[in-house]
Amino acid sequence: MTALLALGTSLLWGLADFGGGLLTRRFPALTVVVVSQTLAVVVLSTVVLATGALDEAGPLLWYAVAAGVVGPAAMLAFYRALALGPMGVVSPLGSLGVVVPVGAGLLLGDRPGLLQFAGIAVAVVGVVLAGGPELRGAPVQRQAVLLTLLAAFGFGAVMALIAEASTTLTGLFLALFVQRVTNVAVGGAALWFSVRRGGRALPEDGGGLRAVAAALPALAFVGLADVAANGTYALAAQRGPVTVAAVLASLYPVVTALAARGVLKERLRAVQAAGAGLALVGTVLLATG
16 A cells, blocks of 8 residues: 555656646746645645544644745755756756655664665666756756755655654645645745746736636646645555655656656657666565565
């Protein structure tokens, strides 16, 4: 069950990243984050009220608040690193955040078997290669590397924090709601400051609010897929071991690359195909170890 939930997480995160990537080609990244997360808050508020999850309020929710603060900060650092480039280095480096929940799991007592340790190593290498790293070409700016590592740490921290934010299913609904409300507050503040400093909140090619309204279904999909991924990961980590759940959940770059291949007809580079294969081998080792 842990493996299935974690693989579901990677599928959802991969599709959410693919959808978000398409949307940020037209809308500012902060706008995509704020609107998609606001739509997720609307849906989650209904779920929380319908399930009576408010009764689960307690000190564990501070983990959800922390995840809600760290998440947008990590995303902004990642987008800034992508802007500095080269993307072929930045994107796979961002997946290294998996070391945070894996390290946390080991410190908390997880002891994977030999096959699972091998699976972790193979899967992580596969994920990095699936991002299509540029081994030659433009030099990497030091600032881009630092921002990417900061983002990776943030992504991994969110995984570790959300796994600790609840102990029950209804509590998980409330934790996800609190996390998303915090996301909207932090992202909204960042968007407001960006606009005040001359940035934009609407697409440059015109359309204004009508363009945002037309894209609401896609924005809702991105926000809800991201929420669902956080939920399935938390369930996977609670069923444990965290080390297995974290690595399998971090296969999402493979899903994003395959989605780009299927929808946008982007050709997979040889290194990406090799990475996808290694990730699959690592998955089998983790699931059977």
